[in-house]
Amino acid sequence: MDSLPEDCVSKILSYTSPPDACRFSMVSSTLHSAADSDLLWKSFCPSDYHRILARVLHPHTLDSSSYKNLFFSLCHPLLLDGGNMSFKLEKCSGKKSYILSARKLSIAWSSDPLYWCWRTVPESRFKEVVELRMVSWLEIRGGIWTRVLTANTWYAVYLIMKISHRKYGLDRVACEVSVAVGEKVQSGKVYLCEKDEKKGKKGSVLKMEEEEVMGVAEKREDGWMEIKLGEFFSGENDEQVTMSLMELGYQLKGGLVVEGMEIRPKHHHS
Incomplete structure (x- = not known):
């Protein structure tokens, strides 16, 4: 490969990955120059x-x-759009991921201080998060266009949230979640937090339906919790992706803190 022109080597390396290019740069002087070239790294940039x-x-x-x-x-x-969206590339693949802040989402009654409270918390990447005070109808929706994502890629969608010490009613009824691209819809049910079995035994909470659920919220590396809403394939056409979480059981609930929704590439499609 040392006998090939540098631009040819760069073109060959463009079919690998950013980590591979960094490794190749240590093999020889020719590969080092090609692996550091603008021609190669421009191909890895969106x-x-x-x-x-x-x-x-x-x-x-x-x-x-x-x-x-x-x-x-x-x-x-990186914060985009006045700080209401976060963007980054995956180092291993160069694929895009986004986080929509709570301000970018459509949350039923979030403008009414009787039901929701907007506030600043030091652990958030965004200026504001929103905390649920009390509602019986929980509805959170978000949207993004596939043109801003990496084409032909499987993505997963997550609600980024926390449960405050003032929580109540969040473990009693499963929430309906869905991710839709065009006419393709994936849906399921999740719990925002673990069921309180002790309270259930005492009979102080409603008896839950026996139902298949996708899961409950799990801890993230950044200290927040996340719960999966679904997944989709970005394809090549420009289509709108709509994501939602709804609980319409008219069960009073509170204590949910919403930071946003993340759309990130999946490494293994289930």
Whole structure:
């Protein structure tokens, strides 16, 4: 391979992955030059990176002195759209992921302080999160277009949340979740928190229906909890993805803290 022109080597390496390119750069001087070239790293950057950069809240944090530096800058979470959305690339694949803040979501009655409370918490990546005070009808919806995602990729959608010490009613009825792309809809049921078995034995909570559920919220590395809403394939056409979580059982509930919804690539499709 040392006898090939540098641009040919860069083109060959573009069919590998960013980690592979970094490893190849240590093999020989020819591969090192090709593996560091702008031609190669531009191929790893998203084709719409100019539009992404135009939406970055703090552009001074980006290093665009080379396409390689730009790629790794995009691998760190960046706030977009005035700080209401987070974006990053996966280092291993260069695929895009997004987090829609609570302000980007449609949450029933979230503008009424009797039902929801908007506040700032130091552990959030966004300026505001929203905490549920009391509702009997829980409805949270989000949306994104496949054109801003990586094409032909399986994605999973998660609600990022926490349960405050003031929680009540969240473990009594399962929530309905769905992810829809065009006419393709995936749906299921989840619990926002573990069922309180002790209370159930005392008879102080309603008897739950025996039903198949997709799961309950799990701990994230960033300290928040997440619960899976579903998954979808981005394809090549531009279609709107709609995600939702609903609990319409008219059970009074409170104590849910919502940070946003994450749309991130799946490594294994189930």
